[in-house]
Every structure is written in structure tokens, then in C-alpha cells.
Amino acid sequence: MKKIVIANWKMNPQSLREAEDLFKNVKKKSSKLKKVKIIICPPAVYIERLRKLSEKTNTTFLGAQDCFYREYGAWTGKLSPKMLRNVGADFVILGHSELKSLGDTYDDINIKVKLALKNKLTPIICVGEENRDNQGTYFSMIEKQILSALSGVGSQFSDKIIIAYEPIWAVGKDAKKIISPEELIQIVIFIKKILADKYGVEKIKKINILYGGSVNFRNVEELIQKSGVNGFLIGRDSLVYKNFNNILDIIENS
Ligand code: PGA
Numbered sequence: 001m002k003k004i005v006i007a008n009w010k011m012n013p014q015s016l017r018e019a020e021d022l023f024k025n026v027k028k029k030s031s032k033l034k035k036v037k038i039i040i041c042p043p044a045v046y047i048e049r050l051r052k053l054s055e056k057t058n059t060t061f062l063g064a065q066d067c068f069y070r071e072y073g074a075w076t077g078k079l080s081p082k083m084l085r086n087v088g089a090d091f092v093i094l095g096h097s098e099l100k101s102l103g104d105t106y107d108d109i110n111i112k113v114k115l116a117l118k119n120k121l122t123p124i125i126c127v128g129e130e131n132r133d134n135q136g137t138y139f140s141m142i143e144k145q146i147l148s149a150l151s152g153v154g155s156q157f158s159d160k161i162i163i164a165y166e167p168i169w170a171v172g173k174d175a176k177k178i179i180s181p182e183e184l185i186q187i188v189i190f191i192k193k194i195l196a197d198k199y200g201v202e203k204i205k206k207i208n209i210l211y212g213g214s215v216n217f218r219n220v221e222e223l224i225q226k227s228g229v230n231g232f233l234i235g236r237d238s239l240v241y242k243n244f245n246n247i248l249d250i251i252e253n254s
Contacts, residue, residue, distance in 0.1 A: 002037045003224070003251050004162065004208050004231035006124060007238030008065065008093060009042045019046040023053055023060075025241035026248075030059040033252050036231075039063045039091050039124075040238075044079055051088025063091030063124065066099055069111040071119075081112075081119035092116050093233075095126045095149060097168045106148040113149050117157050124233065125149045126212070127191075128166040138167075139190060146194050158199040159206035163191055164233045170213030172235065178214050181226035188228040217246040224254045 007026070013019050019042055030038045041063040042050060054060045068078035084092060094116065095109040109125070116123040127145040129138035146163065153161070165187050169176045188209055195204045211223060212233030223229065231251070237243040 001206070001208070001230060002035055004037050004039065004210060005248060005251060006039045006063065006091075006093070006164070006210065006212075006231070006233045007041060007244065008096075008212070008233055008235050009040070009238060010065070010098075010235060011043060012239055016046060016049060019043075019050065020053065022239070022241055023050050026244060027054060027060050029241075029245040029248055033059060033248060035252050036248055037061065038248065041065050041091070041093055044084060044087075044089075047084065047089050048087040061090050062088050063093060064089045064121070065093050065096070067092050067094070067112055067116060067121070069108050069115065071115060081115045081121055085119050085121055089121060091124055091162075092121045093124045093126065093164075095145070097126065097128065097166060097171060106145065109149050110151050113153060113161075117153065117160060122160050122162060124162045124164055124210075126164045126166050126233070128168055128171075128213075130168045132167070132169065142187065142190065143194055146191065147198070150198065155199045155203055158195070158203040162208045162210060163195075164210045164212050165191060165229075166212040166233060172214075175214045178219055179211070179223075181222055184211055184223065184227035184229065215247070217243055217250060220247050221250050221254060224251055 039061045044064050047062050051062050064084040067081045071080050094112045113123045127142050129141045132138050170179050191209050208230045210231045210233050211229045215232045215234050216237045
């Protein structure tokens with residue numbers, strides 16, 4: 001299975017020109033990679049243009065950062081899964097902690113997952129605890145998030161979902177600390193167990209479990225070699241193409 005690296009550009013960059021430059025620099029690198037699949041998730045306004053730039057390669061894909069939980073109708077400011085699909089997205093990030101903090105509920109995320117699948121978008125489902133305590137209550141929180149996001153999602157879709165474990169304490173510029181491979185491998189095993197109970201052991205071999213939260217070119221090698229994840233969701237370092245390409249090289253050669 002190819003490793004997966006997702007770039008979550010969040011609300012960056014501010015112009016199409018900059019977005020094109022960043023994308024072209026990553027695309028140049030991606031055409032040389034054999035073991036890594038790259039999914040760029042720019043602000044939705046750039047997807048169509050970047051999709052045109054990516055057409056000649058099958059190594060760089062596009063994703064959206066969210067979609068709405070209704071398919072049609074009078075919803076000011078919202079984007080439906082089908083619209084995103086029609087402008088060229090193949091993937092969509094759902095349940096990111098920054099959107100949960102703005103009000104996205106577990107139910108909303110579950111509906112979005114189902115609508116994404118219905119519209120042929122692969123959902124990248126973000127899960128992760130806010131804090132850790134010594135009692136390990138974060139395990140039950142992660143389980144609840146996964147099972148509620150996948151409620152009503154049958155095993156015929158199990159190879160079309162990606163789980164991204166993103167502990168909130170490790171995400172973004174205010175991250176409290178970097179996760180260790182030992183901490184991460186426990187969670188990867190735990191997530192596999194939840195998915196195996198739901199879909200069966202055979203099915204989970206095809207489900208990608210990724211990690212996100214302060215991944216950079218200094219820590220990525222240890223994480224890919226020792227933690228059992230199949231790739232990463234990267235925020236800040238996906239905006240600096242030299243750093244991002246450096247990360248891609250490290251993963252390709254690990
Ligand atoms: P970060 O963001 O790499 O800047 O910590 C990751 C994310 O929010 O997906």
C-alpha cells in the first residue's frame with residue numbers, strides 16, 4: 001500500500017498565484033515518487049484551477065477541507081459534496097478539530113461522511129482527544145469519535161475511508177508537545193482494533209490510518225518507521241514547499 005501524505009493548507013495562501021506556485025513545486029517532486037500518494041487540500045476556491053494543473057499526473061490528488069451536511073438548497077455560504085466533486089476534489093477532510101471548535105457536532109460529521117461517500121469523495125475522518133490524563137480516558141473518546149463518524153457506514157465502504165488521528169494537544173502552532181512513536185503506536189493499534197471489531201480483520205488491511213499534529217522533516221522519519229501509521233496529515237509544513245518536499249523524500253526512502 002502506498003504511503004499517503006495529505007497537505008492541509010487551511011486558509012492559505014491568500015492568492016491563486018501563490019497557490020499555483022506552491023502546487024507546481026510539490027507536483028514537480030511528486031512525479032518522482034513511487035511509494036507516496038499526495039493529496040493537496042487547498043481552500044475550495046482553488047480546487048478547480050489546481051485540478052487542471054494536476055491533470056497530467058496521477059500522483060497528486062485534490063481534496064476539500066470540509067463539506068456541508070446537506071446536498072441541496074438554500075444554505076448561504078455552504079458547499080455541497082457534489083459541488084466539490086464536480087470541481088475536481090476526490091477527498092474531503094471531515095471533523096477537523098478547528099471545525100469542531102466552531103460547532104461541528106458528531107452527528108454533523110456522521111452525515112457528512114455518508115454524503116461524501118455517496119458523492120464519491122473519500123472522507124478523511126479526523127479524530128483525537130483534547131488532553132491526555134493518566135487514566136487513559138482518551139481511548140474511550142477516540143472510540144466514540146470513530147464509531148459515531150462511521151455509524152451507518154457499511155463494510156462495502158471500509159476501503160474508502162481514511163482515519164487521521166490528530167490529538168488536539170499536538171496540532172498547530174500552540175501545540176503543547178510532539179507525540180512520540182511509542183505513544184502513537186498504541187493509538188494505531190487501538191484504532192485498528194475498533195475498525196476490526198466493526199468491519200472484520202480482513203477489511204482493515206485496506207484502511208489507511210494517518211497521523212497529524214506538528215509533523216515536520218525532523219520528526220517524520222522516526223514516526224513513519226516506528227509508529228505503524230500509513231502516512232500523515234500536515235498543516236504548517238505543507239505551506240513551505242522545501243520542507244514539504246523534504247518530508248516526501250524521507251517517507252519515500254523509509
Ligand atoms: P499542523 O496541523 O501540522 O500545523 O500541526 C495539522 C492539522 O491541523 O491538520
